[in-house]
Amino acid sequence: MSIISYKLDLVITLVDATTGRDVTERDIFFYRDGERLMPARRGASTFILMNYGREDFDLVTEVRGFHPVRTPIRYERMDEREPLAIVFLIPDGNALKNTDICEVTGRIPKLSAIEAIGLSSQRCCINLYNARRQEMSVFQTEGGGDLEDVHYGILHAQEDTFEHIEVGKSTAPNVFKLRYPLEQPFDVNAPICRIVFGNVEKDGSYRIAMRRVSPDGTPAILRYQKNGDWYYLKCDFNELTDKKILKAKKFETPNDREEVDTT
Numbered sequence: 001m002s003i004i005s006y007k008l009d010l011v012i013t014l015v016d017a018t019t020g021r022d023v024t025e026r027d028i029f030f031y032r033d034g035e036r037l038m039p040a041r042r043g044a045s046t047f048i049l050m051n052y053g054r055e056d057f058d059l060v061t062e063v064r065g066f067h068p069v070r071t072p073i074r075y076e077r078m079d080e081r082e083p084l085a086i087v088f089l090i091p092d093g094n095a096l097k098n099t100d101i102c103e104v105t106g107r108i109p110k111l112s113a114i115e116a117i118g119l120s121s122q123r124c125c126i127n128l129y130n131a132r133r134q135e136m137s138v139f140q141t142e143g144g145g146d147l148e149d150v151h152y153g154i155l156h157a158q159e160d161t162f163e164h165i166e167v168g169k170s171t172a173p174n175v176f177k178l179r180y181p182l183e184q185p186f187d188v189n190a191p192i193c194r195i196v197f198g199n200v201e202k203d204g205s206y207r208i209a210m211r212r213v214s215p216d217g218t219p220a221i222l223r224y225q226k227n228g229d230w231y232y233l234k235c236d237f238n239e240l241t242d243k244k245i246l247k248a249k250k251f252e253t254p255n256d257r258e259e260v261d262t263t
Contacts, residue, residue, distance in 0.1 A: 013086050153221075
C-alpha cells in the first residue's frame, strides 16, 4: 500500500492594508514566477501551500477590488514549523468607487520598503518594557483597542518618527511578548498605532494608501527605506503626493547625532 505524505510549505493570510481586516473575497489568484499556484483554502482569508518546496520566491497575489501585490517569501525569516506570509492588499479605490481611500504612487530608485502609521488611530499606549523578558505592557486609551495584529509602530512624537515592532502572544492582561527587542528609547504613554504597509516593486515603484479620517485631514507619519537608511515624513495623507514624499528626512541614530555634534 502506497503512503501519500503532505508537507506544509507556506501559510498565506490576506489582509486589507488600510484597515487590518481579513480579505474574504472569492476571486483570488496566486502566482510564482508566472506560474499559477493552487493553495488550499482554510477559513475566510487563509490559504496553505502543500508539497511545493521551500525555495525563496516572490509571491504575486491578485484579488478583485485590490491592486496586485508582490510579497517576497524568504524562508530564513519565517517559523520553520509553520512559515507564515501576511499579504497586505491595497484597495483599488477606482474599482470600488471608494473616495475614502487616499493613495500615493511613485518611484524611488533603490527603494526597499514603505509604510506609515495613522496618528488618529492609536490602539493603546506603552507603559513599561522588560528588556530581559522582551515584554511590553500597555494601557488602553479611549477609543483604542487590543493589539490584535502583529505589526505596530511606537510613536516618537518629538522626532516625528516611530519604531516598528512585531507583537507576539499575550503573556498576561495588557502584557505582550515582542518578537524582537526594542532598539530605541521611548516615552512612557507613547501611542502605539497599527502599521499601514505599502507595496514596492523591484524597480522602486511604490503604492501606499490610507483610509481618509476626515475631509479636514488624515495625519500620519510615513517612512521608507532606501539603501538601508530610513527616511521619515510627517504628513497629511489627504494632501500627500510623490513629490512631498521625496522631502522626507533621513533618520539619524543617537550615535549619528553625536558624531555630527562633535565635528
